[in-house]
Amino acid sequence: MPEDHQPIPDALKAELSDWRRWVSRVVVLSFAALAGLSVVLMTRLSEHALEVFFKVQQQWFWAPLLWTPLCTVAVVWCTRRWFPGAAGSGIPQVMAALDPETPPAQRRQLVSLRVALGKIGLTSAGLMAGLSTGREGPSVQVAAGVMHHARRWLPTGSGVKDHELLVAGGAAGIAAAFNTPLGGVMFAIEELSRHPEQRRSGLLVAAIVLAGLIAVSIDGNGTYFGVIKVQALTWALLLPGLLVALSAGLLGGLFSRLLIQSFSPNAGRFSMWRRQYPLRFAAGCGFAVALIGVAAGGLTFGSGYETTKQLLEGQDSTPGLYVALRFLATWLSAWSGVPGGIFAPCLTIGAGIGSDIANLTGHPYQAALIALGMTGFLAAVTQAPITAFIIVMEMVDGHSMVLSLMACALTASGVARLLSPPLYGALTSTWKVNPPAQTSPPAPDPER
Known part of the structure; x- marks a missing residue:
């Protein structure tokens, strides 16, 4: 009768002997933690930016008529001059970068560590202007840019692809921004990647969850809007x-x-x-x-x-x-x-x-x-x-x-x-x- 499974000692030996596999795991999970920290940083900056705006608005109710357009012009000017790939939500940029036909040079303009840093500052500045925007969509591009940077540190022959890093990063951004790990995983499957790689899905899910845990460990494990009180539905x-x-x-x-x-x-x-x-x-x-x-x-x-x-x-x-x-x-x-x-x-x-x-x-x-x-x-x-x-x-x-x-x-x-x-x-x-x-x-x- 043929054996369906490799003996445990042989499987353990094969697992431990492949150093590239372990280095890849450490690198991916380390950058997942950094992605979570980057989203936390943007959260704190955004909250502070909103506080600044509302202090101005509460002191002079008419101030936004000058403040908001001036700040909007400044943010758009900085975006167009230094970070054109950071405009808008960020989710379409990540989806464009996921396209295999996107040239590497264009992909770097859409998702990179530099774009992620610009996105953090400019998104916060937009909120300081009082604009009706959010930070959750930009978290996708920020975390994807951080995760994509991990490819520089992966060993040759690791097998981890750019596509996998981008999907994991984008989903990690949602998980960390909303404190919804399951929502991040589903976002990766439903929106970013219609055909996820099954072979490394465990590592990618671990990266998504880790980014969410980093945010939870800093901001606490409370729900985003509290707990709704709903009686028995009829x-x-x-x-x-x-x-x-x-x-x-x-x-x-x-x-x-x-x-x-x-x-x-x-x-x-x-x-x-x-x-x-x-x-x-x-x-x-x-x-x-x-x-x-x-x-x-x-x-x-x-x-x-x-x-x-x-x-x-x-x-x-x-x-x-x-x-x-x-x-x-x-x-x-x-x-x-x-x-x-x-x-x-x-x-x-x-x-x-x-x-x-x-x-x-x-x-x-x-x-x-x-x-x-x-x-x-x-x-x-x-x-x-x-x-x-x-x-x-x-x-x-x-x-x-x-x-x-x-x-x-x-x-x-x-x-x-x-x-x-x-x-x-x-x-x-x-x-x-x-x-x-x-x-x-x-x-x-x-x-x-």
Whole structure:
């Protein structure tokens, strides 16, 4: 009878004798820890930046009308001059770098240690301007850039590929930013890599989890938005839950389509102005965001974390047009060209949708509808429903709502798919066709 398994002593000897395998593991896990630390650094800088902005805004309510456009222009100028690959969310850049047809030189412009450092500073600066952006999407590009740098330290013949490092880094960024290791793993499978390498999946998952643990060890093991208090769900949730899913899917699909059209080279006169006068255009976007923020009493400034948390806690202080105002502020912030993500603002928009429908229907379980709105809008914009419901479930400790969150994510994503192609896939094509170009001589690449 043939033996199906190698004898234990022989297997142990083979495992210990291959030094390249062990060095590769140490290098990958070490850089995973560094990726987690880099996300923690960006988190701290972003929080401090928001504190600076809100101190200015609370002292002089009109200050954002000057502060926001001036800071937006400064951030866009620095981005275009020194870090053109750091513009926007960062997720499309990582997806473009994952394309095997992307030349190595272009890949270094999209993901590298240098770009990661620029992304950290410029994303924080965008939040200090008061723009409606987030740090979670940029965490993907930051962590991917750190992990990609590990290839310099891997021994020859290690077998670890650039593609694997980028996938692990991007997923580690999500895991560390949201404190959602499972969400990071699913993001790697659903969004970054449709066909993951099975042979090294264990090492990659370990890297993702380690990055999340680094963030947890520093920031604590609390959930992102606390714990929602949901009583036993009944069939009474069906109608308002369906309204939330359909509304989130419709608005999320429109938001995705709007962003894709805005960044399309054939978007018309405004895109022509954006290409010809990027700094003036950024100033206009910044001023519009400031006007919206002043009109909303400051509630549309920043990532929206505090607003979302207050809604989940039953403290609804948002105006009736909050969803529309945050929608516009987030679109204009992204269109301005600053480095910044849309995950956190999308969660806030979704929370506002859930809160509005809870007030409209008089449903007693407002927190449940808010969680459904967060899941639905994020799933609709990203068209990654499994990632969306897992992220929200882990952020609010909503394990009692697993089936409801899943159903909402799938419904909203299906509705959005009728209105718009996948957002990040479409933006990735833009980065492939129009690679970043610096307006000054490029600095020496530290990875050469």
